[in-house]
Amino acid sequence: MRQRISIVFNQPQKSRYDAYHEEKAIYGVLESVTAVRAALEELGYDVSLLPLVPPLEAAKARLRELDTDLVFNLFEGFGGEPETEAAVPEVLARRRLPFTGCRADVLRLALDKVNVKVILQAAGIATPDFQVLNPHTLPTFRLGFPAVVKPRRDDASHGISDASLVRDMAALKKQVEALSKTYWSGVLVEQFLAGREFNATVLGSDSGTVLPVSEIVYKLPPGKPHLLTFAAKWEEDSPEYRGTQAVCPADVPAAERQQIAATALLVFQKLVGRGYARVDMRRDERGQLNVIEINPNPDISPGAGAAIQAGAAGMSYNDFIGAIVKLELENKVHAR
Numbered sequence: 001m002r003q004r005i006s007i008v009f010n011q012p013q014k015s016r017y018d019a020y021h022e023e024k025a026i027y028g029v030l031e032s033v034t035a036v037r038a039a040l041e042e043l044g045y046d047v048s049l050l051p052l053v054p055p056l057e058a059a060k061a062r063l064r065e066l067d068t069d070l071v072f073n074l075f076e077g078f079g080g081e082p083e084t085e086a087a088v089p090e091v092l093a094r095r096r097l098p099f100t101g102c103r104a105d106v107l108r109l110a111l112d113k114v115n116v117k118v119i120l121q122a123a124g125i126a127t128p129d130f131q132v133l134n135p136h137t138l139p140t141f142r143l144g145f146p147a148v149v150k151p152r153r154d155d156a157s158h159g160i161s162d163a164s165l166v167r168d169m170a171a172l173k174k175q176v177e178a179l180s181k182t183y184w185s186g187v188l189v190e191q192f193l194a195g196r197e198f199n200a201t202v203l204g205s206d207s208g209t210v211l212p213v214s215e216i217v218y219k220l221p222p223g224k225p226h227l228l229t230f231a232a233k234w235e236e237d238s239p240e241y242r243g244t245q246a247v248c249p250a251d252v253p254a255a256e257r258q259q260i261a262a263t264a265l266l267v268f269q270k271l272v273g274r275g276y277a278r279v280d281m282r283r284d285e286r287g288q289l290n291v292i293e294i295n296p297n298p299d300i301s302p303g304a305g306a307a308i309q310a311g312a313a314g315m316s317y318n319d320f321i322g323a324i325v326k327l328e329l330e331n332k333v334h335a336r
Helices: 016-020 029-042 056-064 082-095 104-111 113-122 169-182 230-234 254-271 305-312 317-334
Strands: 004-010 046-052 070-073 130-133 147-151 187-191 197-204 214-218 244-247 275-283 289-296
Touching (some): 029 317, 104 275, 113 289, 305 317
Antiparallel strands (some): 130 187, 197 214
16 A cells, blocks of 8 residues: 655745735745655655645644645745744644654744854854844944844745845844834844855754755846845846856865865754754855854755755755655654
8 A cells, every 4th residue: 555645735825925025935835845746646655735724723623634644744834924834743743643854843943043043152153143133222233234134033035135234324224124014023133244155955863964065156236235035036037036046066175065064964963853954054254154044844846955955966856855755754663
């Protein structure tokens, strides 16, 4: 009898992101669903789909009734409510139903960029200096310029635009006030690092496999900040999207590539432990590698960075999806 896998995902709905013209990120999950379903079927699994819609309690009830051997978790949270992402693994863990990706506590932690940075600092892992600000605490600003202003708790580059790179107090004030009104999670301000930008995806358990390192190469019009903005990720007709390229494997010496990979693995071990996650890094003016953030359960659609890195490692897309499934099926056997 073929093993049954249910793909659980958030059915795109209208959300507050629509008002900010950032709804494209919400619909991106459908590309992953289509690709993962095809891969799983080609791998011989019996595949079903479970799209979830609000309210959250009704979605949890559907998960409690789910009859399957394994859940392939593509749920990214309901639009405008990124904190709901952790609900799926939380319910499934209570049912002891195997699922791909990261645990609920990992998803909650990684969503809060400030808490991640505090843990990194405590572990001696370099990360850009930062502050949490609101319009009333702007006089306490102590970082130098330029600085980057972003939502404290959000993902997919929501709230990040050209205006996020601020070079004076007037620009800082304007951006902190804007994000305080539109994003309810608080505002993170961190020192901008002008060095080369890298990322690496780690798959597995504590001794995880680091996929080949990518570099984000910026070839933007003059005046455009070298930031991975929302437009650079999602708006295909924008100059930011056209001028931002992920190069994999990164064109760096072997020793440097090993250092980047080792840093990604260390962060994975400290913050994730099991599943798959992408670690974003950037060098400062001294060449010191800094961790910007960690992204558990990153985009795994065929054109996304994780899949590109898997391809650079010699894996077909089906191999990549199969490896994610195999990790959890093996864990299910060992847990008996």
